[in-house]
Amino acid sequence: MIQVPFYSLDYVERDLGSSLAESVDAVIKSNWYIRGSRCSAFEEAFAAYCGAKVCVGVGNGLDALTLMLRASIQLGRLQQGDEVIVPANTFVATVLAVRAAGLVPVLVEPNPETCVLDVSRLAESCSEKTRAILVVHLYGRLTDMPAVCEFAKSRGLLVFEDAAQAHGACGVPYSSNAAAYSFYPTKNLGAMGDGGAVVTDDLELAQVVRSLGNYGSVEKYVNKYVGVNSRLDEIQAAILLAKLPHLDSWNARRQQIAARYCAEIKNPLVRVTPGPQNPKSHVWHVFPVFCERRDELQKFLKARGVETLIHYPIPPHLQEAFSGAVVRGELRHSALPIAEKLAKTELSIPMGPSLTDDQVSYVIESLNEFA
Ligand SMILES: *Cc1c(COP(=O)(O)O)cnc(C)c1O
Numbered sequence: 001m002i003q004v005p006f007y008s009l010d011y012v013e014r015d016l017g018s019s020l021a022e023s024v025d026a027v028i029k030s031n032w033y034i035r036g037s038r039c040s041a042f043e044e045a046f047a048a049y050c051g052a053k054v055c056v057g058v059g060n061g062l063d064a065l066t067l068m069l070r071a072s073i074q075l076g077r078l079q080q081g082d083e084v085i086v087p088a089n090t091f092v093a094t095v096l097a098v099r100a101a102g103l104v105p106v107l108v109e110p111n112p113e114t115c116v117l118d119v120s121r122l123a124e125s126c127s128e129k130t131r132a133i134l135v136v137h138l139y140g141r142l143t144d145m146p147a148v149c150e151f152a153k154s155r156g157l158l159v160f161e162d163a164a165q166a167h168g169a170c171g172v173p174y175s176s177n178a179a180a181y182s183f184y185p186t187k188n189l190g191a192m193g194d195g196g197a198v199v200t201d202d203l204e205l206a207q208v209v210r211s212l213g214n215y216g217s218v219e220k221y222v223n224k225y226v227g228v229n230s231r232l233d234e235i236q237a238a239i240l241l242a243k244l245p246h247l248d249s250w251n252a253r254r255q256q257i258a259a260r261y262c263a264e265i266k267n268p269l270v271r272v273t274p275g276p277q278n279p280k281s282h283v284w285h286v287f288p289v290f291c292e293r294r295d296e297l298q299k300f301l302k303a304r305g306v307e308t309l310i311h312y313p314i315p316p317h318l319q320e321a322f323s324g325a326v327v328r329g330e331l332r333h334s335a336l337p338i339a340e341k342l343a344k345t346e347l348s349i350p351m352g353p354s355l356t357d358d359q360v361s362y363v364i365e366s367l368n369e370f371a
Contacts (some may be wrong), residue, residue: 006307007186011353015246018087030234035214038237043197045244049168052199054206057232058213059166061182064196065097066136067230068160069180071198071208072132073101074225077158082131083332084160085340087117088315088339090136094162095316095339098134098178099330106130107317107333113274115139115288115342119147127332132316135176137166139311140188140254140285141276144329145174163199165285168251178205183232183240188254188285189247191236203254250353254284257351257360261287264364269371286311286352289367294345297370301349304366309348315339 012020027038039057047055058064072078080102086094090108098105108125111118117135122322133152135143143161152159163169164182167189181187184196198209208225211218216227262275271290276282288311291297298308316322317333317341325331350363 001306002359003164003305004307004355004363006309006348006350008354009190009354011250012243014354015250016242020239020242020276023242024235025236027234031232034231036234038234038241039232042232042237042241042244045198045241045252046181046197048156049244049247050199051170052179053201054203054212054225055199056200056206056209057237058196058209059230059232060194061162061180061184061187062093062097063228063230064101064164064198065162065179066100066158067096067209067212067228068180068198068200068298069097069103069132069134070103071101071205072160072177072213073225074208074212075204076241078103078131081129083116083127083129083131085125085133085157087136087138088282088317088333088336089115089164089342090138090162090316091164091312092316092321093164093182094134094136095322095331101114103132104129105316105331105334107331107339108140109336109338110342110344112338114141114276115273116141116143117148119151122148122151126155129196130155130157132160134162136162136164137169139273139288140165140169140283141273142166142169142281145176149174149176155243166283168247169283170280175201177202178209181309183236188244188251188283189240193233193236195232195236195240196230197232199286223350236320251283251354253355255279255282255353257283257355258284258287260360265289265367266279267368267370270367271299278366286348288346290342290345291347291370292345293341294347297367298347300370304362306350306363306366307362308350310343310346310350312346313343315343318343334357 216225
């Protein structure tokens with residue numbers, strides 16, 4: 001029996017060796033830990049990597065989402081109480097951020113095949129209060145951005161991206177207002193603690209995000225906004241700077257593994273999501289499979305040493321945190337049978353740059369033996 005952990009960070013040591021420790025040591029010796037040269041250097045490098053004008057490092061992905069929305073409110077582009085369309089099958093942070101900014105999430109069914117926002121449902125989901133769309137590139141798959149942006153343009157809506165699972169996914173050129181990233185350790189680009197960033201072409205928005213994350217001050221001890229403390233520290237920035245040059249090759253390995261999973265998992269009881277037309281538009285943060293007997297499949301794989309997780313077992317609208325929210329006008333949605341079905345049938349199988357070819361073959365073999 002081969003043991004296959006769900007995810008392992010062994011590849012970081014394999015590919016970076018002692019250079020990471022040296023980068024961290026240089027920060028320690030510099031005696032400068034917040035708002036220093038590493039953070040600026042990483043912001044510049046990550047903006048360039050994303051093909052955007054500017055990146056603002058913040059404390060984590062939830063803050064990146066929240067501050068991007070709050071900055072839009074400060075600039076008068078959104079108002080508290082405005083509705084923001086969000087896919088119903090997302091990690092709870094997306095919905096929490098919209099609420100934290102004083103906006104109303106409108107949960108919309110995903111496309112059951114791709115699991116990202118179903119663009120054909122946008123029109124019916126809008127009300128006169130809808131002002132923005134916050135897409136989630138779930139599992140690392142880019143949402144159909146040209147279609148989303150075209151729809152948004154026709155209705156005068158803003159477009160934001162939750163790119164916390166999609167570092168390095170690229171498609172055709174498009175322009176959202178801003179994208180939020182998380183550098184939680186297990187993301188495709190992860191720090192060794194918390195970290196996040198807002199990436200945008202909008203210099204004005206970036207400046208407001210930066211001051212909101214620094215107590216709302218523009219100049220030291222002069223507070224323009226009611227801000228928070230949310231900054232990317234120098235140690236995390238140094239780690240991210242060292243890892244960034246490897247991101248494309250790590251994503252390429254994920255794409256290679258996904259291609260094998262898509263081609264070789266051949267069990268009528270197990271559905272895989274289709275690979276995208278442009279392979280680079282999916283960075284496979286997670287490889288989901290869908291099975292009516294999901295819990296049985298999970299046990300079966302566990303008995304064979306294959307570890308799996310569920311992303312996510314309870315969709316946001318069924319969480320206790322949001323009970324009564326619809327009645328209070330803090331959340332809007334109609335019946336969400338597709339999102340609920342995905343939550344009941346999804347299983348994430350091992351994925352990541354540490355996986356060996358033998359492990360991949362073993363996972364495929366095990367899935368094909370499930371009956
Ligand atoms: C991880 C994640 C977040 C939150 O990021 P944190 O850094 O953990 O706050 C938000 N949205 C999605 C889709 C995520 O996967």
